[in-house]
Amino acid sequence: MSRRILVTNALPYANGQLHIGHVLEHIQTDIWVRFQQLRGRRCVSICGDDTHGTSIMIRARQEGIREEDLVAGMRQAHMADLAGFEVEYDNYGSTNSPETRQCCEEIWTALRRAGMVSEQEVTQLYDAQAGTFLADRFVKGTCPNPECHSPNQYGDSCDKCGRHYNATDLIDPVSTLSGSQPEIRTARHLFVNIEKLHAFLETWTQQGGHLQPEVANYLKGHFLGEPLHDWDVSRPAPYFGFEIPDSPGNFWYVWFDAPIGYMGSTKEWCQRRGEDFDAWWRSLETELHHFIGKDITYFHTLFWPAMLHVGGFSLPTKVHIHGFLTVNGEKMSKSKGTFIRASTYLEHLEPSYLRYYYASKLSSGVEDLDLNFDDFIGKVNSDLVGKVVNIASRTARFVEKTGLAAQLEDGRELFDKTAAAGEEIAAAYETGDYSRAMRLVMAAADEANQFVEHQAPWTLRQDPQKLQSVCTAGLNLFRQLAVYLAPVLPRLARQTGELLGDPIVSWQQSQTPLLGSAVKKFAHMMQRVDPKKVEAMIAASAEPAEAESPSAAASPDSDAPLKAEPLAETISFDEFSKVDLRVARVLAAEDVAGAQKLLKLRLSLGGQHERTVFAGIKGVYQPEELVGRLVICAANLAPRKMKFGLSEGMIVAAGGQGSGEIYLLAPDSGAKPGQRVH
RNA sequence: GGGCUCGUAGCUCAGUGGUUAGAGCAGGGGACUCAUAAUCCCUUGGUCGUAGGUUCGACUCCUACCGAGCCUACCA
Numbered sequence: 044m045s046r047r048i049l050v051t052n053a054l055p056y057a058n059g060q061l062h063i064g065h066v067l068e069h070i071q072t073d074i075w076v077r078f079q080q081l082r083g084r085r086c087v088s089i090c091g092d093d094t095h096g097t098s099i100m101i102r103a104r105q106e107g108i109r110e111e112d113l114v115a116g117m118r119q120a121h122m123a124d125l126a127g128f129e130v131e132y133d134n135y136g137s138t139n140s141p142e143t144r145q146c147c148e149e150i151w152t153a154l155r156r157a158g159m160v161s162e163q164e165v166t167q168l169y170d171a172q173a174g175t176f177l178a179d180r181f182v183k184g185t186c187p188n189p190e191c192h193s194p195n196q197y198g199d200s201c202d203k204c205g206r207h208y209n210a211t212d213l214i215d216p217v218s219t220l221s222g223s224q225p226e227i228r229t230a231r232h233l234f235v236n237i238e239k240l241h242a243f244l245e246t247w248t249q250q251g252g253h254l255q256p257e258v259a260n261y262l263k264g265h266f267l268g269e270p271l272h273d274w275d276v277s278r279p280a281p282y283f284g285f286e287i288p289d290s291p292g293n294f295w296y297v298w299f300d301a302p303i304g305y306m307g308s309t310k311e312w313c314q315r316r317g318e319d320f321d322a323w324w325r326s327l328e329t330e331l332h333h334f335i336g337k338d339i340t341y342f343h344t345l346f347w348p349a350m351l352h353v354g355g356f357s358l359p360t361k362v363h364i365h366g367f368l369t370v371n372g373e374k375m376s377k378s379k380g381t382f383i384r385a386s387t388y389l390e391h392l393e394p395s396y397l398r399y400y401y402a403s404k405l406s407s408g409v410e411d412l413d414l415n416f417d418d419f420i421g422k423v424n425s426d427l428v429g430k431v432v433n434i435a436s437r438t439a440r441f442v443e444k445t446g447l448a449a450q451l452e453d454g455r456e457l458f459d460k461t462a463a464a465g466e467e468i469a470a471a472y473e474t475g476d477y478s479r480a481m482r483l484v485m486a487a488a489d490e491a492n493q494f495v496e497h498q499a500p501w502t503l504r505q506d507p508q509k510l511q512s513v514c515t516a517g518l519n520l521f522r523q524l525a526v527y528l529a530p531v532l533p534r535l536a537r538q539t540g541e542l543l544g545d546p547i548v549s550w551q552q553s554q555t556p557l558l559g560s561a562v563k564k565f566a567h568m569m570q571r572v573d574p575k576k577v578e579a580m581i582a583a584s585a586e587p588a589e590a591e592s593p594s595a596a597a598s599p600d601s602d603a604p605l606k607a608e609p610l611a612e613t614i615s616f617d618e619f620s621k622v623d624l625r626v627a628r629v630l631a632a633e634d635v636a637g638a639q640k641l642l643k644l645r646l647s648l649g650g651q652h653e654r655t656v657f658a659g660i661k662g663v664y665q666p667e668e669l670v671g672r673l674v675i676c677a678a679n680l681a682p683r684k685m686k687f688g689l690s691e692g693m694i695v696a697a698g699g700q701g702s703g704e705i706y707l708l709a710p711d712s713g714a715k716p717g718q719r720v721h
Numbered sequence: 722g723g724g725c726u727c728g729u730a731g732c733u734c735a736g737u738g739g740u741u742a743g744a745g746c747a748g749g750g751g752a753c754u755c756a757u758a759a760u761c762c763c764u765u766g767g768u769c770g771u772a773g774g775u776u777c778g779a780c781u782c783c784u785a786c787c788g789a790g791c792c793u794a795c796c797a
């Protein structure tokens with residue numbers, strides 16, 4: 044009996060345009076789906092937009108439109124981008140649909156019935172002016188870390204010093220929505236007591252091959268080794284989402300309904316196609332495969348199976364988790380032009396290039412994948428144009444008039460060999476090891492080129508029958524490759540079908556030669572990648588701000604540090620003079636065992652006045668080189684108790700955060716310990 | 722600090738116990754000229770991160786360390 048498979052791709056968030064990192068996942072999914080369909084399986088692919096949450100609500104407000112309109116517009120843009128990359132879904136839905144709401148209610152009811160919902164008080168910052176609670180990313184303030192005190196930090200953690208804290212700990216918090224000072228308010232939230240399913244999750248994650256081994260290990264070590272925390276699944280109004288039926292004024296948190304959106308989207312498809320929903324989501328006969336990025340592992344491997352289990356739905360057969368995309372070896376960067384939108388790519392380059400490149404580098408593991416443009420150009424040009432398409436290009440013209448021979452005589456052996464390789468290639472696709480599949484196909488392409496070379500059809504004008512025989516073999520070898528590549532390169536498969544008058548619809552077509560068929564006039568199937576277009580794409584992606592402005596070019600110093608850390612708000616002289624900075628001499632400096640960045644300093648402010656200060660400069664300054672030198676110390680800072688002792692001040696230093704650059708300030712010679720800095 | 726992944730030729734990567742470690746690209750030499758300066762043949766190039774260990778035998782297993790990335794905690 045043929046397998047029945049339901050495949051999902053993570054739902055893109057409706058808050059932004061797709062970029063080439065999103066595209067990686069969609070292509071990975073699309074290749075797998077097309078492969079299954081080519082193999083004759085019943086394989087349905089489901090996606091849609093993830094539409095709820097504070098971000099969407101805020102953005103809609105900013106643009107002065109309804110959330111529904113914002114979300115609808117973004118969905119159209121996402122669908123257009125995906126279509127541009129030849130990514131096809133059987134249904135592209137939205138979490139903001141009646142179908143998703145219905146599924147949410149069903150699972151919620153089951154959670155209630157299982158006694159897995161509890162209420163707890165949650166204290167959060169509240170913006171009275173905007174009338175909403177503030178998610179961490181909507182509040183900014185000064186980092187509460189006394190050693191840091193960086194302004195303009197988000198409510199969850201400081202990107203300067205890396206400390207994590209509660210938004211309520213921020214100094215001088217400001218709502219980014221209204222600019223007003225938020226107040227602290229308490230609200231009742233609903234929690235799912237996932238710990239009750241600990242044993243179930245332990246078994247499900249560790250057995251049955253549902254997860255890649257490294258993912259199973261990760262969960263075991265990080266979450267399953269101790270009781271699972273209750274999961275906060277509600278947000279008080281106003282919130283763009285679904286109101287919880289039995290808890291008026293509370294809405295399901297976006298991550299509650301996001302995966303349920305897979306079901307809602309399936310339901311839409313079922314209604315349109317007259318399919319039975321339960322046959323897809325409550326049937327042991329149906330495989331369920333999720334493709335996601337490693338950033339959302341947690342939601343898909345713990346909460347999601349738990350919700351499905353409680354709701355009586357099918358559990359995922361496998362969660363396929365991939366790594367992140369880097370470009371030219373680094374995180375995508377707006378200033379370097381490597382943060383490339385899907386639509387920008389499509390304006391400059393063919394989707395086939397990226398589909399093939401990604402396929403050639405994807406494995407079944409969770410490793411990150413690097414898109415290196417030199418490599419990209421080389422690989423696409425030599426593999427696809429130089430090798431694969433070239434086989435057709437050098438044989439088709441000779442048989443335009445005669446068509447394919449009635450028998451496969453020459454090349455029979457190689458044809459059989461290539462046909463036999465099909466199973467190995469299929470196995471590689473099946474496990475998600477596309478790079479292996481591509482290697483195998485390219486090896487076959489090399490042999491096909493050798494065959495053509497040795498038969499030298501261009502020397503056979505005097506022997507039309509032999510010429511036709513050789514080219515029939517060459518084109519059949521090419522057709523085999525086109526079948527094997529069809530999941531990755533659907534356009535090439537279509538072109539091949541047209542060339543030979545026989546559409547490629549099944550993997551099985553690689554096993555039998557096509558004979559007696561007419562051959563159309565050969566036209567180029569794929570253009571080489573033009574490096575200039577790659578450059579143009581990168582230039583078009585670079586942030587306009589980074590495009591050189593005349594004044595920036597004239598200045599000897601880059602304005603990058605200032606951009607990285609914008610000026611703080613204006614303060615009065617009185618406020619400035621509250622900070623008492625003093626010249627101090629380093630009496631002693633030592634490593635703090637166990638600390639990653641800390642040195643323990645003993646400072647003298649003159650006479651008997653000494654201070655112990657911890658400074659995050661380990662690895663940048665050696666303790667020996669500090670002893671005796673003068674530094675500037677914030678001397679009236681409240682002492683701070685730290686893991687390694689009490690810190691009685693702070694020494695000031697300049698630096699680009701995160702870059703490891705730290706430069707201690709020093710007074711010019713002549714300054715004496717204890718002197719104040721005015 | 723804990724965890725995961727990775728470290729093999731200039732580049733991108735195969736290779737998970739067994740003969741002298743492979744491919745593609747790039748480089749060098751030659752051939753062909755059908756083909757999108759594509760192709761074919763030959764060729765240069767690696768102490769498989771380091772150091773130990775297990776084994777008759779290790780790139781492959783174990784331990785430690787070094788380096789890169791990510792996650793997580795703590796801390797700055």
